[in-house]
Amino acid sequence: MQAKIILENFNHPTLQKNLIELGAVTQCELIDHQLLISLVMPFAWQTGFEDLKATVTPQLLQLDGVDKVNWNIQYNIATLKRANNHHPIKNVKNIIAVSSGKGGVGKSSTAVNLALALQKQGAKVGILDADIYGPSIPTMLGTEKEQPLTPDNKHMSPIMAYGLASNSIGYLVDADGAMVWRGPMASKALCQILEDTLWPELDYLVMDMPPGTGDIQLTLAQNVPVTATVIVTTPQDIALIDAKKGIIMYNKVNIPTLGIIENMSYHICENCGHHEAIFGEDGAKHLAEKYQTQLLGQIPLHRLLRQDLDSGKPTVINHPDSEFTQLYYKIAAQVASQLYWQGETILPDISFKTL
Numbered sequence: 638m639q640a641k642i643i644l645e646n647f648n649h650p651t652l653q654k655n656l657i658e659l660g661a662v663t664q665c666e667l668i669d670h671q672l673l674i675s676l677v678m679p680f681a682w683q684t685g686f687e688d689l690k691a692t693v694t695p696q697l698l699q700l701d702g703v704d705k706v707n708w709n710i711q712y713n714i715a716t717l718k719r720a721n722n723h724h725p726i727k728n729v730k731n732i733i734a735v736s737s738g739k740g741g742v743g744k745s746s747t748a749v750n751l752a753l754a755l756q757k758q759g760a761k762v763g764i765l766d767a768d769i770y771g772p773s774i775p776t777m778l779g780t781e782k783e784q785p786l787t788p789d790n791k792h793m794s795p796i797m798a799y800g801l802a803s804n805s806i807g808y809l810v811d812a813d814g815a816m817v818w819r820g821p822m823a824s825k826a827l828c829q830i831l832e833d834t835l836w837p838e839l840d841y842l843v844m845d846m847p848p849g850t851g852d853i854q855l856t857l858a859q860n861v862p863v864t865a866t867v868i869v870t871t872p873q874d875i876a877l878i879d880a881k882k883g884i885i886m887y888n889k890v891n892i893p894t895l896g897i898i899e900n901m902s903y904h905i906c907e908n909c910g911h912h913e914a915i916f917g918e919d920g921a922k923h924l925a926e927k928y929q930t931q932l933l934g935q936i937p938l939h940r941l942l943r944q945d946l947d948s949g950k951p952t953v954i955n956h957p958d959s960e961f962t963q964l965y966y967k968i969a970a971q972v973a974s975q976l977y978w979q980g981e982t983i984l985p986d987i988s989f990k991t992l
């Protein structure tokens with residue numbers, strides 16, 4: 638049928654096989670001059686779907702007998718093989734660790750906007766703030782006054798914010814208390830929070846890792862059932878050197894690096910809109926090339942991004958139509974698709990880590 642050929646010919650940066658080959662098209666039928674097309678996608682793909690509709694609908698309407706095209710998409714997000722074959726966490730399909738070699742590069746800001754953007758891409762998403770040195774996710778989600786309830790005195794219910802299930806060391810201890818934890822104590826506590834949270838069914842759990850490449854990060858990376866990591870850096874040499882250390886550390890513990898997100902890539906002048914590369918140019922691109930990974934996206938330095946986070950309403954929520962939100966959507970589409978294409982689909986989980 639010609640409609641199938643049109644679907645087969647659709648190319649998109651997030652697709653490495655066409656939709657027919659991928660087995661994503663579950664219905665393509667002409668009924669009463671209406672073409673019904675249904676897709677089931679194994680990764681979050683809402684912007685891809687919008688692009689598909691915009692590109693392909695006019696072509697389909699040219700076919701004989703087609704007066705209308707009726708589109709439908711559903712998700713059955715794949716569970717991908719975890720690094721080091723760790724046992725999974727109950728209800729969590731995939732864990733994406735957001736890491737940075739250096740502190741203050743915008744790892745938490747990126748993690749929270751990425752989690753929200755993945756959700757807008759059609760996935761069920763949670764976020765775990767494992768940044769013991771500065772648990773900032775509760776502030777960024779506007780939930781800093783909340784505390785998880787424990788229905789059975791053993792497990793914690795996550796705090797819900799904008800549809801994300803969240804938990805943070807910041808809900809449980811004050812920042813000063815957490816800072817003095819020694820390495821083994823900190824990583825043990827973090828693993829416990831991950832395991833003791835009653836996560837709802839999640840396609841992706843974004844984990845905001847503590848910055849750095851020391852013992853805590855290493856122990857965490859080795860013990861958490863991570864699917865892959867994403868490294869956040871600025872284009873500045875001193876951040877790139879640490880980002881490189883991060884890639885090497887994850888390589889050592891067999892955790893795949895999906896790619897690099899460059900934050901504060903350029904400054905946008907609020908008066909004239911001029912883009913200025915105040916921290917240098919192309920640093921993350923070169924780093925990605927050198928380590929055979931990819932640049933997943935670039936986020937500018939802009940006051941709005943900071944203000945939105947400070948007010949507890951990340952830009953993806955507070956300014957959904959902004960150019961920044963579009964950038965996060967694009968990054969989320971890249972992260973979800975790369976995770977799928979670089980990973981190995983496994984069967985849904987039957988055994989869980991003992992709690």
Ligand SMILES: Nc1ncnc2c1ncn2[C@@H]1O[C@H](COP(=O)(O)OP(=O)(O)OP(=O)(O)O)[C@@H](O)[C@H]1O
Binds near residue numbers: 737746773901936938
């Ligand atoms: N692209 C950006 N534009 C403007 N402000 C930003 C941007 N990215 C991050 N910020 C601001 O920079 C500060 C540090 O960001 P963030 O807490 O995300 O960094 P981090 O790498 O997680 O830090 P830490 O090392 O403490 O974990 C925050 O105030 C945040 O609002």
